[in-house]
Amino acid sequence: xxxxxxxxxxxxxxxxxxxxxxxxxxxxxxxxxxxxxxxxxxxxxxxxxxxxxxxxxxxxxxxxxxxxxxxxxxxxxxxxxxxxxxxxxxxxxxxxxxxxxxxxxxxxxxxxxxxxxxxxxxxxxxxxxxxxxxxxxxxxxxxxxxxxxxxxxxxxxxxxxxxxxxxxxxxxxxxxxxxxxxxxxxxxxxxxxxxxxxxxxxxxxxxxxxxxxxxx
Numbered sequence: 001x002x003x004x005x006x007x008x009x010x011x012x013x014x015x016x017x018x019x020x021x022x023x024x025x026x027x028x029x030x031x032x033x034x035x036x037x038x039x040x041x042x043x044x045x046x047x048x049x050x051x052x053x054x055x056x057x058x059x060x061x062x063x064x065x066x067x068x069x070x071x072x073x074x075x076x077x078x079x080x081x082x083x084x085x086x087x088x089x090x091x092x093x094x095x096x097x098x099x100x101x102x103x104x105x106x107x108x109x110x111x112x113x114x115x116x117x118x119x120x121x122x123x124x125x126x127x128x129x130x131x132x133x134x135x136x137x138x139x140x141x142x143x144x145x146x147x148x149x150x151x152x153x154x155x156x157x158x159x160x161x162x163x164x165x166x167x168x169x170x171x172x173x174x175x176x177x178x179x180x181x182x183x184x185x186x187x188x189x190x191x192x193x194x195x196x197x198x199x200x201x202x203x204x205x206x207x208x209x210x211x212x213x214x215x216x
Contacts, residue, residue: 094168096121096155099132100146107146110158110188117161119150139208142178153177154204158186163201163214175204177213186216 096114100107102125114121126132133147136154144157151168154176167177178201182189185196202210 093119094151096148096150098123098146098148099126099129101127104145106188113187114161137175138178139204139210142180142210144180145182158182158188159201160187173206175206178202178204178210
């Protein structure tokens with residue numbers, strides 16, 4: 001009896017160790033299984049999150065396309081608007097029609113003077129200018145060798161282009177301008193030696209009267 005008790009007492013530590021070892025193996029296996037389960041769960045959650053994100057993006061794209069939206073990405077810098085013409089910029093000069101005699105050399109020089117000043121000029125050569133002067137209202141005694149029409153006004157004689165531009169800019173209620181005769185030094189009447197004489201460009205009123213417009 002004592003012998004059996006002694007053997008049983010001797011076997012208890014061994015049984016306890018075996019049980020502990022078995023419990024440790026179970027605990028280790030449980031930890032491994034738990035780790036695998038956690039990893040699988042994380043993978044499933046990640047897959048579900050990726051799928052939901054893809055669906056959300058697809059739904060957003062479909063909605064945008066159905067509304068006719070553009071897929072172009074707007075640029076950060078907007079295109080500059082076309083600049084307006086500067087205030088006070090000069091308007092285009094009107095066309096000039098010059099009536100002159102075919103043999104008048106100084107008239108041709110005056111035409112070139114206008115062209116150099118920016119005017120476009122058409123020349124009509126005629127032998128008899130009196131009907132044209134009368135039709136346009138050139139006063140008697142104020143005539144010259146050529147007659148021009150520009151912007152609704154008559155320009156008689158060697159009037160400087162600057163005076164014509166001023167007439168067009170100011171737009172007075174008048175028939176036009178006249179420079180009687182052919183003064184030396186006026187445009188088209190320049191002398192080789194540079195001689196010039198004073199002259200006055202006159203404004204032709206609606207009543208046929210004239211007043212000083214510019215002195216040179």
